[in-house]
Amino acid sequence: MQYFIDSASIEEIKEAISLGVLDGVTTNPSLVSKTGRPFNEVAKEICHLVQGPVSLEVVGTTAEEMLREAKQLRTYGSNVVVKIPMLSEGLKAVKALSAEGIPTNVTLIFQPVQALLAAKAGATYVSPFIGRLDDIGQDGLLLVRDIIQIYRQYSFKTKVLAASVRHPIHVLECAKMGVDVVTLPVKVVHQLTKHPLTDSGLKTFLEDWKKVKN
Numbered sequence: 001m002q003y004f005i006d007s008a009s010i011e012e013i014k015e016a017i018s019l020g021v022l023d024g025v026t027t028n029p030s031l032v033s034k035t036g037r038p039f040n041e042v043a044k045e046i047c048h049l050v051q052g053p054v055s056l057e058v059v060g061t062t063a064e065e066m067l068r069e070a071k072q073l074r075t076y077g078s079n080v081v082v083k084i085p086m087l088s089e090g091l092k093a094v095k096a097l098s099a100e101g102i103p104t105n106v107t108l109i110f111q112p113v114q115a116l117l118a119a120k121a122g123a124t125y126v127s128p129f130i131g132r133l134d135d136i137g138q139d140g141l142l143l144v145r146d147i148i149q150i151y152r153q154y155s156f157k158t159k160v161l162a163a164s165v166r167h168p169i170h171v172l173e174c175a176k177m178g179v180d181v182v183t184l185p186v187k188v189v190h191q192l193t194k195h196p197l198t199d200s201g202l203k204t205f206l207e208d209w210k211k212v213k214n
Contacts, residue, residue: 001174001175001178001179001180001181001182002023002024002052002180002181002182003016003022003023003181003182003183003184003189004022004023004024004025004026004052004053004055004161004181004182004183004184005022005024005025005026005184005185005186005189006025006026006027006031006163006165006183006184006185007025007027007031007186008027008031008032008034008035008042008046009031009034009035010035010042010045010046010049012185012186013025013046013049013050014049015186016186016189017049017050019189021189022050022052023052023053024050024052024053024054024055024181024183025046025050025052025053025054025055026054026055026083026105026127026161026183027042027043027046027054027055027056027057027083028057028083028107029057029059040076043056043073043076043080044076044077047076047077047079047080048077050079051079052079053079053080053081053103054077054079054080054081055080055081055082055105055107055125056073056076056080056081056082056083057083057084057085057107058070058073058083058084058085058093061085061087061089062089063089063090063092063093063096066082066084066089066090066093067093067096067097069082070082070093070097070102074102080103081103081104081105081124081125082097082102082103082104082105083105083106083107083127084097084104084105084106084107084123085106085108086107086108086109086114086117086118090106091118091121094106094118094121094122094123095121095122097122098121098122098123098124099122103124103125104122104123104124104125105123105124105125105126105161106121106123106125106126106127107127107163108129109126109127109128109129109143109147110128110129110132110133110143111143112143112146112147112150114126115128115147115150115151115158115160116147116150118158119151119154119156119157119158120156123158124158124159125158125159125160125161125180125181126158126160126161127161127162127163127183128140128143128144128147128160128161128162128163129163129164130143130144130162130163130164130165130166130170130174131164131165131170132164133164134166140164140170141170141173141174141177144160144162144174144177144179145177147160148160148177148178148179159180159181160180160181161179161181161182161183162174162179162181162183163183165182165184165185165188166188167188168188168192170182170184171184171188171192
C-alpha cells in the first residue's frame with residue numbers, strides 16, 4: 001500500500017519525505033488556500049520536490065473547462081495526476097484525458113456506483129472519502145470494501161485511493177482490505193509510529209542504559 005500526503009504545505013511534504021514513507025501527494029483547493037500562496041507557485045514546488053504522483057485539482061465544472069485546466073496542470077510536471085470531481089461533466093473529461101494517456105484521480109466519491117462509473121470512464125485513481133462519511137453516521141470503510149469488491153469482480157485497473165483518513169484505524173483497515181493508496185495528513189503518519197508500550201519500553205531501555213558501565 002502506498003502512502004500519499006494530503007497537503008499543500010511544503011514544510012509538511014518535506015517532513016514526510018524525511019520520514020522515508022512518501023509515495024505521492026494529493027491536494028485540493030481548500031488545502032492550497034491555507035498556504036496563502038499563488039496556486040501555480042505551490043503546485044510547481046510540490047511537483048519539483050516529489051518524485052511520485054501529485055494530484056492537482058481542477059475547479060471548472062464543465063468538461064471543456066476541466067480539459068483546459070488539465071493541460072495547464074500538466075505543464076507543472078510529468079508526475080501531475082489531474083484530479084476531477086465526480087460529476088457527469090467530470091466523467092466526460094476523464095474519458096478524454098484517459099484517451100490521451102493523462103492520469104486522473106476522480107475525487108469526492110461517496111457511493112460505490114460512482115467509483116464504478118469512474119473506472120469505466122478510464123480513471124487512474126478513485127478517491128472515496130472515508131472520514132466525511134463517518135462524520136454523518138455512515139461507515140466510510142464499508143464504501144471502500146464495496147469498491148474493492150466491484151473492481152476485483154470486473155478486473156478494473158483503476159486504483160483505490162482512500163481519502164479523508166482521520167486516524168490510524170482507518171489506515172489499518174485499508175491495509176487489511178488491500179487498498180492501493182491511502183492519503184493522509186502528516187499528523188496521522190506520526191500517529192502510526194506511536195504505541196504506549198513502545199514509549200514505555202524505550203524509557204525503560206534508556207533508564208537501564210544509565211546503569212551500564214562504559
